[in-house]
Amino acid sequence: MTRPRILIVEDNTTVAGYVAILLGGLHGLNVARADSLAAARAVFRSFRPDRLVVDLNLPDGDGTEFLREAKAVRPQIRSVVTTGRGDDDAREAAARAGADAYLVKPVECGAIVEALDIPPIHELWDDERPGPEATP
């Protein structure tokens, strides 16, 4: 099983750290972090993620900008917006940018995992077990 590569675009280091622990530490996925729009663009090119967790309010711009750019390059990429904004305008903007899910903070682990379509942890864990064809 190919493990998803997750890019977390979040300027709040606490939130970013918890989400990284959840997806990287617990689920064992490949996780990269970016705390600004500029950093997100750079990491996106080098890291080539297939899942995005994007905050809307970033120090140098709006997360929907990055989301729109990422979707234009890779339309199949799955993306989740996590934000403190619960208003309809923000939701609609995120949807137009191509967000697959919109979560209002404080988000919960189960919601993030489900929105990103992360395989159950047992399946990821099973992937690490030696198969019958494995040599000792």
Added chain:
Amino acid sequence: MDDKPKDDAPASAPARQPELTATIKRAIGVGAGGGFAVTLLSALINPTGPSITLGAISGIVVGTYSGLSDAQVKKRRNMLLAEAEGRKAMIDAESDETLRQLATARANLASCLEERDGLKRRVDRLEERMDRMYGDTTHEIDEGLRHKGNPS
């Protein structure tokens, strides 16, 4: 009315013939191959018995000249018996070895099944432990996101 058969009555001869033949066979110690000799002797002793036929003549020719001597028959019989004994011993040995291998395989299989069950129990316990740890950790993360993660 006198029921006793008359000694010279030809009708009584066939009835007596099998008994006479058996007696002669026992006396001269012959088997199936000696049919003609018996017939011949029967005919000599009891002229009222069956006559010597061409078939009986051919029987004795075949019995005399196509068969093996008693010694040869005995020798061949002993060889066949010895061979049969050898084969039986070989089959018994192979059978014993097969049974031994089966017993070993069964013991190994039982051991493997026991080990598998043990490993499965360990995996189950580890998965339960992992689920608990996952639940505890995500709960802590949820708490952290709720209280320490400033909405932005």
